[in-house]
C-alpha cells in the first residue's frame with residue numbers, strides 16, 4: 308500500500324492535466340443523442356493509457372427483457388455510444404471494482420442566461436463552470452485520475468478494474484444497464500456523482516411519462532362550443548399536483564426517505580400543443596417526471612397514477628369521452644438503498660477519512676443515480692461519492708476544484724484499499 312502522502316503527491320503531480328482534461332470533457336455538448344464524439348474522445352484517452360477498450364452502441368445490446376429497463380420513444384440508440392475500459396490484473400489478489408460515470412448532460416437552456424457559454428468551460432477562482440462540469444464530468448475525471456495517480460506512483464490495482472463511461476443516465480439508465488447486459492461484473496461499484504463528498508445512502512424511484520390530451524378545435528370567437536387541449540392539460544396537471552401532495556404524506560412512514568421534507572417531486576417539464584392562435588388547441592403533449600413512492604412496485608404505481616388521470620378526465624365531458632393517453636417514455640426507475648454495514652462502504656469511508664481527516668457524512672437523494680442497476684438488480688454493492696458543486700441542471704453549473712482534487716485522492720485510496728496494489732514498471 309502507498310501512504311496517503313505518496314498518493315497525494317501523485318494526484319498533485321497530475322492535477323493541472325486533470326483540470327485540462329475536465330475542460331476538454333466539458334467542452335463536448337453531450338446532450339442526449341449527441342454523446343458520440345465525447346465518448347470517442349474518452350475511448351481514445353483510455354486506449355492511450357494501455358487499457359483494453361470495449362466501445363459499443365446501445366443498439367448492439369439486447370436488454371429490453373432485463374429488470375430496470377426503461378422504454379424509449381423517438382431516440383436513436385445507434386447513436387448512443389458506451390465505453391468500458393478493462394484494466395486487468397494478471398493475478399486477482401484483491402477485489403474487483405467497477406468505476407462508472409455518465410457523460411450525458413441535460414440541455415443548457417437559453418445560452419444568454421449563462422455568464423460564459425455552457426460548452427466553453429471557464430475557471431474562475433476555485434470553480435470550473437460549464438454544463439456537465441459538476442454532473443458528472445467532474446466525477447469522470449476523478450475516477451480516471453485516481454487510476455492515473457496509482458500509475459504515477461508506480462502501482463496498479465491488484466484486481467480487475469472496469470472504468471465505464473455511459474450515457475442515458477439523465478433519462479433512462481439504459482447505458483448502465485447495457486454494461487451489465489454485456490456481462491461486466493465486479494465485487495463493488497463506485498459512481499462519483501457530485502455528492503459533496505458524502506456517502507449516498509439511497510435514491511428514490513423516478514418515472515417519466517407523456518400525457519397526450521385531445522381538444523375539440525373551433526374558431527376562438529365561439530370557444531364555448533369547443534375545448535382547449537392546453538387548458539385541459541393544465542386541469543390534469545393540477546390533479547397530479549394533488550396526488551403528489553398525498554404521496555408526500557404517505558412517504559412520512561418510510562424508514563429512510565421520511566428524513567427528507569416532501570421528497571416526492573412532480574414536474575411537467577416539457578410541453579407542446581396547438582396549431583393556431585385563433586383555433587382552440589386540438590392537442591397537447593406534456594412530458595412529465597414524478598418520483599415513485601418508495602416500496603411501491605412500478606406497475607402498481609403506474610396504475611395508481613393512471614387512475615388519477617382518469618378521475619380528473621371524468622370531471623370534463625369531452626375528456627371523459629376522449630381520455631388522455633399516457634405513454635411511459637423514459638425512466639421507469641426503482642428506488643435504491645445501500646443498507647449500512649457493507650464492506651465496500653467501510654472501505655470508502657476509510658479512504659475519505661484518510662484523505663480529509665474527517666469521517667464522511669451520508670446523504671439521501673430525492674432523485675435517481677445509476678447505482679440501482681448494480682446494487683438492486685445484480686447484488687453488487689454500489690455507492691455514489693463525488694465532489695462538491697452546484698447548479699447541475701441550471702445556469703452557471705460549476706464544480707469546486709479543491710473538492711474535486713480531494714475526491715480524486717479519496718477514490719485513489721479507495722481503489723488501493725479495495726483492490727490491493729502491485730508494483731509496475
Ligand SMILES: [Zn+2]
Pocket residue numbers: 409442443476500
Ligand atoms: Zn449525474
